Amino acid sequence: MNDQTTAINKINQAIIKRFPDWVQIDEREGYEGLVVETAQLIPFMEALQDEFGYDSLTSVTGVDYLPEDKMEVVYHIYKSTGGSILVLKVQVPRSNPVVPSLVSLFPGAAFQEREAWDLLGIRFEGHPNLKRILMWEGFAGHPLRKDWREAFYEGEFKPYEDRWPEGKVSKVETSNPYQENIRYPEGFNPETWIPDTEELLLQGTASIKTETDDMGLETEQLVVNLGPQHPSTHGVFRMVAKLEGETVVDLEPVMGYLHRNHEKIGERNTYSMNMPYTDRLDYFCSMSNNFGYALAVEKLLGEKYQPPERAQYIRVIMAELTRILNHFMAIGFFLNDLGAYFTPALYAIKERELILDIFEAVAGSRMMCNYFRFGGVVRDLPDGMEEHIRKMVYERLPRQVDEMDRYLVENEIVVGRSQGVGVLTPEQAIAYSAVGPVLRASGVPYDIRRADPYSIYDRFEFDVAVRYHGDVYDRFLIRYDEIRQSIRILQQAIDTLPEGEILANKPAYKFRMPKGESYGRVEGPKGELGFYIVSDGTDNPWRYHVRAPSFINLTGLREMSLGEKVADLVAILGSIDIVLGEVDR
Amino acid sequence: MPDELNKSEYNIPPEMEGTVAITTLDRIYNWGRRYSVWPMFFGLACCAIEMIATAGARFDMARFGMEIMRPSPRQCDLMIVSGTVTKKMVPQVVRLYNQMPEPKYVLSMGACASGGGPFKRGYNVIAGIDKYLPVDVYVPGCPPTPQALLFGLMKIQEKIDKESISEVRWYSDEPDEGIPVPILGPDLIDLRDFPALMKKEQEKGNLA
Numbered sequence: 001m002n003d004q005t006t007a008i009n010k011i012n013q014a015i016i017k018r019f020p021d022w023v024q025i026d027e028r029e030g031y032e033g034l035v036v037e038t039a040q041l042i043p044f045m046e047a048l049q050d051e052f053g054y055d056s057l058t059s060v061t062g063v064d065y066l067p068e069d070k071m072e073v074v075y076h077i078y079k080s081t082g083g084s085i086l087v088l089k090v091q092v093p094r095s096n097p098v099v100p101s102l103v104s105l106f107p108g109a110a111f112q113e114r115e116a117w118d119l120l121g122i123r124f125e126g127h128p129n130l131k132r133i134l135m136w137e138g139f140a141g142h143p144l145r146k147d148w149r150e151a152f153y154e155g156e157f158k159p160y161e162d163r164w165p166e167g168k169v170s171k172v173e174t175s176n177p178y179q180e181n182i183r184y185p186e187g188f189n190p191e192t193w194i195p196d197t198e199e200l201l202l203q204g205t206a207s208i209k210t211e212t213d214d215m216g217l218e219t220e221q222l223v224v225n226l227g228p229q230h231p232s233t234h235g236v237f238r239m240v241a242k243l244e245g246e247t248v249v250d251l252e253p254v255m256g257y258l259h260r261n262h263e264k265i266g267e268r269n270t271y272s273m274n275m276p277y278t279d280r281l282d283y284f285c286s287m288s289n290n291f292g293y294a295l296a297v298e299k300l301l302g303e304k305y306q307p308p309e310r311a312q313y314i315r316v317i318m319a320e321l322t323r324i325l326n327h328f329m330a331i332g333f334f335l336n337d338l339g340a341y342f343t344p345a346l347y348a349i350k351e352r353e354l355i356l357d358i359f360e361a362v363a364g365s366r367m368m369c370n371y372f373r374f375g376g377v378v379r380d381l382p383d384g385m386e387e388h389i390r391k392m393v394y395e396r397l398p399r400q401v402d403e404m405d406r407y408l409v410e411n412e413i414v415v416g417r418s419q420g421v422g423v424l425t426p427e428q429a430i431a432y433s434a435v436g437p438v439l440r441a442s443g444v445p446y447d448i449r450r451a452d453p454y455s456i457y458d459r460f461e462f463d464v465a466v467r468y469h470g471d472v473y474d475r476f477l478i479r480y481d482e483i484r485q486s487i488r489i490l491q492q493a494i495d496t497l498p499e500g501e502i503l504a505n506k507p508a509y510k511f512r513m514p515k516g517e518s519y520g521r522v523e524g525p526k527g528e529l530g531f532y533i534v535s536d537g538t539d540n541p542w543r544y545h546v547r548a549p550s551f552i553n554l555t556g557l558r559e560m561s562l563g564e565k566v567a568d569l570v571a572i573l574g575s576i577d578i579v580l581g582e583v584d585r
Numbered sequence: 586m587p588d589e590l591n592k593s594e595y596n597i598p599p600e601m602e603g604t605v606a607i608t609t610l611d612r613i614y615n616w617g618r619r620y621s622v623w624p625m626f627f628g629l630a631c632c633a634i635e636m637i638a639t640a641g642a643r644f645d646m647a648r649f650g651m652e653i654m655r656p657s658p659r660q661c662d663l664m665i666v667s668g669t670v671t672k673k674m675v676p677q678v679v680r681l682y683n684q685m686p687e688p689k690y691v692l693s694m695g696a697c698a699s700g701g702g703p704f705k706r707g708y709n710v711i712a713g714i715d716k717y718l719p720v721d722v723y724v725p726g727c728p729p730t731p732q733a734l735l736f737g738l739m740k741i742q743e744k745i746d747k748e749s750i751s752e753v754r755w756y757s758d759e760p761d762e763g764i765p766v767p768i769l770g771p772d773l774i775d776l777r778d779f780p781a782l783m784k785k786e787q788e789k790g791n792l793a
Contacts, residue, residue, distance in 0.1 A: 150706065150708040182772045229627055229656070257674040276703070280630075349643075350643075353638065368727060
């Protein structure tokens with residue numbers, strides 16, 4: 001831990017030495033990183049990229065410091081060769097929050113900057129397509145600002161007041177039927193109001209061209225809409241593709257159909273109330289979502305809340321089982337998308353059910369486990385569970401992954417449909433901030449479990465799965481590799497599982513949270529899952545942001561799809577493996 | 586012929602038992618419909634995963650004649666609202682419901698679809714799909730287990746059993762207007778509440 005802090009300080013000092021006028025150390029209590037001059041952000045980032053090798057901008061988000069009357073944009077950036085994260089900040093006045101856009105340097109920032117504009121109203125100058133991403137165009141206000149109130153506003157912080165005063169139920173809906181908090185824009189006239197139109201939606205794509213070829217035949221480009229109700233979009237995702245014949249010439253992903261206000265609700269909640277909400281982010285992988293959130297909060301809480309040995313092992317076991325489950329389902333649904341209607345998915349569901357049985361036994365729920373606590377896990381493994389997991393990871397799972405491999409990997413149709421399709425080069429993958437299997441299938445062996453180890457991953461022997469072609473087929477194959485590596489970790493973990501405590505502290509509802517910020521990240525099944533938390537010392541987080549891997553992986557979707565056939569769009573999307581709960585949050 | 590079709594008051598000669606059934610039109614109509622409910626392949630959120638698990642081998646929805654899920658609303662008669670309905674999504678959900686041919690049923694799966702669930706206080710979440718669609722069966726849970734969903738589907742079957750061909754709405758003379766699709770304005774605007782809402786806003790002097 002201390003080694004890491006000194007390493008970060010060393011880097012910070014080196015950067016300050018190089019740019020004494022542009023940056024300074026963030027000296028607020030509990031904060032880390034550097035504050036950059038707004039005007040110098042772009043040259044600074046350019047130099048950071050070229051001279052220091054920080055090439056992967058992983059997270060961009062904003063914080064609304066209402067009492068200090070300023071907005072802050074927070075950047076988390078790392079080297080794709082490994083090492084810890086560098087935190088950079090830009091501060092702007094709240095009345096006119098304008099920050100230079102980094103899309104020209106890091107295209108992966110595109111969606112995140114749009115999200116910051118949508119939810120916080122921070123304007124990014126020079127962004128090619130700055131419009132709302134999660135809410136719709138025309139929505140009133142920027143919901144994550146601290147002075148913005150929901151239609152059914154009840155109070156700033158949970159727990160709310162008694163909803164049954166003197167035995168009578170009181171609901172905000174009845175006391176506020178007209179949703180007083182909705183602010184209609186100046187001169188809003190319902191008769192002339194035009195809702196979000198398709199033209200507005202397609203603004204990002206170039207205009208539709210009509211061409212006449214040598215024979216005098218007129219050809220017109222065609223706009224095809226997929227979703228939000230479409231069986232292959234894995235939920236309520238939408239793509240608007242522009243086609244020339246069958247070839248995709250432009251693509252606009254549209255999201256927000258499952259935007260459940262995770263962050264706003266999270267800022268109203270207490271810290272421990274957020275744990276069950278993280279289950280619902282990526283609803284396949286509730287255990288690893290718990291993991292990321294627990295890490296971020298434990299970082300804030302300090303050494304006292306470091307989980308005991310046994311809890312660390314249980315955490316790793318659960319996280320790796322989740323990875324296996326997720327990758328099985330990813331393979332199954334990917335084959336669904338290719339047209340193998342449901343048979344491979346049923347094989348995947350079979351394994352999923354067996355893993356869910358373990359989750360149900362340890363946590364009490366199949367999907368929404370809510371199993372981790374700050375400083376450990378909520379309860380110990382039940383009797384006989386160790387033996388059950390050992391049998392699973394030594395006998396059942398290796399056999400099943402080989403079976404799936406035998407059935408699918410060399411299948412002629414799978415190979416034909418996916419090889420050479422949707423290529424993402426390593427340079428592009430890093431530029432688009434791709435993470436997880438998408439990044440590793442492009443030949444960049446970046447895995448947080450190795451590059452910046454957390455928990456006890458430095459004790460296990462495993463290889464970072466990597467494939468080099470960056471096409472759909474490699475993204476499909478890398479999931480097999482990762483399942484096999486996870487099985488290796490599981491075998492070691494279950495064999496060395498120590499006895500002992502499972503919680504570092506007494507079970508608590510509230511915690512004395514020190515002031516400061518923290519960013520906890522884990523290598524989730526879909527990639528880097530990060531939680532950025534700002535604490536102001538109260539029971540509720542001041543800012544709670546989720547760096548969602550599938551959301552940011554989608555930034556590269558357009559790049560992967562250009563020039564491909566329309567039928568391959570579905571395969572490309574399937575190979576990224578998105579979950580809408582996490583994309584829209 | 587299954588015995589559930591026969592009306593007990595008629596005696597069938599022993600040699601014709603098993604080949605002939607004497608029954609009412611209602612009963613055979615509902616018997617045919619209850620085992621061929623086609624749900625829509627329409628997932629909104631977490632609950633959709635449990636819905637797919639229900640279609641899987643362990644829970645096997647096919648036992649109820651319901652395994653054929655169609656993505657097109659035109660071919661479906663059961664809408665399983667499986668997950669959180671957001672304000673951005675609700676126009677599409679209402680439109681899909683309007684596109685479904687009669688007879689049609691709505692099953693609200695999970696806490697979010699039934700009443701907003703954990704996300705009820707969110708600014709982009711509808712506190713229950715029953716604010717827009719007529720829901721036939723609510724299945725509680727977050728997410729409901731596959732067993733709970735199966736129980737909900739059996740409740741749909743029970744509901745079908747009790748319907749009478751002379752009373753069902755799809756054979757009545759009243760035209761089906763459909764449900765007005767809400768509009769995405771500064772916030773979601775339900776067209777049915779629209780006049781009252783606008784009057785209120787005019788009183789406040791918010792409108793031009």
